[in-house]
Amino acid sequence: MVITELKPIEKIWQNIADFRKVLVLGCRGCSGICSTGGDREVKLLVSALNLIAENEGKNFIALGQTLIRQCDPVALKVLPEFLKEVEAVVSLACGVGVNLIADLYPDLKVYPGTDTLFIGAHVGFGVWEEKCRACGDCFIDKTAGLCPIARCPKGLLNGPCGGSQTERCEVNPEIPCVWYEIIIRLEKRGELASLDEIIGPKDWRLTFGEGPRKRQREDLTF
Amino acid sequence: MKGKTLMFVCRELGSEDGIKDREDIVLKTLDCAGDLTVFEVLKALEEGFQQVFVVGCKKGTCKSRIGNLRAEKRMATVRRYLGKWAEGYRLEMVYLNKEKGQTLLDQILKA
Numbered sequence: 580m581v582i583t584e585l586k587p588i589e590k591i592w593q594n595i596a597d598f599r600k601v602l603v604l605g606c607r608g609c610s611g612i613c614s615t616g617g618d619r620e621v622k623l624l625v626s627a628l629n630l631i632a633e634n635e636g637k638n639f640i641a642l643g644q645t646l647i648r649q650c651d652p653v654a655l656k657v658l659p660e661f662l663k664e665v666e667a668v669v670s671l672a673c674g675v676g677v678n679l680i681a682d683l684y685p686d687l688k689v690y691p692g693t694d695t696l697f698i699g700a701h702v703g704f705g706v707w708e709e710k711c712r713a714c715g716d717c718f719i720d721k722t723a724g725l726c727p728i729a730r731c732p733k734g735l736l737n738g739p740c741g742g743s744q745t746e747r748c749e750v751n752p753e754i755p756c757v758w759y760e761i762i763i764r765l766e767k768r769g770e771l772a773s774l775d776e777i778i779g780p781k782d783w784r785l786t787f788g789e790g791p792r793k794r795q796r797e798d799l800t801f
Numbered sequence: 802m803k804g805k806t807l808m809f810v811c812r813e814l815g816s817e818d819g820i821k822d823r824e825d826i827v828l829k830t831l832d833c834a835g836d837l838t839v840f841e842v843l844k845a846l847e848e849g850f851q852q853v854f855v856v857g858c859k860k861g862t863c864k865s866r867i868g869n870l871r872a873e874k875r876m877a878t879v880r881r882y883l884g885k886w887a888e889g890y891r892l893e894m895v896y897l898n899k900e901k902g903q904t905l906l907d908q909i910l911k912a
């Protein structure tokens with residue numbers, strides 16, 4: 580999922596302090612699941628913003644709504660229903676949600692309420708870790724399912740660096756050396772030979788593209 | 802203490818001694834300090850309380866093991882949601898042992 584984090588409240592307030600009615604818009608997708616922007620967090624932010632407004636002596640009211648997702652025009656169709664007299668929206672979705680709202684409702688002032696951090700997994704209560712950088716050409720069939728682009732600070736494709744000494748990463752001893760883990764696992768799986776094949780330079784155009792990347796499924800489009 | 806005060810107190814810590822006569826203090830008893838929600842605290846501030854105390858059992862003695870620690874984290878979350886504006890309020894987590902000979906209020910204020 581896409582991992583997000585609530586922006587510092589001062590930054591959120593800065594964008595909306597001069598409005599009188601603001602909608603805090605949550606997302607029950609990734610952002611809700613990682614406890615940044617679901618129903619509960621919308622309620623908290625609405626309450627906090629109303630309190631801050633009171634402290635600042637502003638004629639201001641925040642309202643809250645949460646959508647099933649913000650990264651899909653179908654889910655965003657209902658948004659106009661919530662916009663009566665609303666002057667701005669603070670989205671608690673990831674940046675994708677904010678962008679799509681801005682695309683679909685160009686006259687609406689929408690501001691991000693979160694920072695979008697990475698694509699990751701929930702690895703322990705309240706802990707998320709990056710697992711994939713969406714490079715566009717996945718090769719982790721060769722690396723026992725572990726991604727060295729996301730999990731090795733040097734992004735090495737063909738084995739560990741010289742600093743890999745103690746099963747920990749030399750750049751960041753807090754994390755295991757993912758190449759150590761890859762080799763141990765490949766060995767256990769009887770697939771060590773997959774490392775004989777040199778992985779050539781990656782085509783980073785698939786990652787960074789020329790502008791936004793796009794995927795179109797011919798079987799689904801007319 | 803200035804302004805209205807709300808005290809969320811774990812049931813294990815006993816009675817309303819010393820609190821029920823104070824017009825400026827409202828007491829809410831919780832089955833465990835860990836039952837406290839971030840929303841309740843924000844709501845209390847919206848309702849005009851200037852000070853919110855959460856009173857849980859001493860570390861290591863919570864009957865739900867970490868209910869008291871959870872309460873402390875929830876108070877930290879309240880502060881995070883309020884940022885610099887949290888400084889305008891008194892938001893306290895207090896850890897207490899049940900003690901004889903002192904009212905609950907005295908213990909809270911001394912802690």
Ligand code: SF4
Pocket residue numbers: 710711712713714715716717718719726727728729
């Ligand atoms: S190789 Fe690319 S697509 Fe595969 S997990 Fe790593 S970053 Fe993601």
Ligand code: SF4
Pocket residue numbers: 730731732733734735738739740741742743744747748749750751755756757758759
């Ligand atoms: S120690 Fe391992 S994970 Fe760290 S930079 Fe070197 S190869 Fe990558």
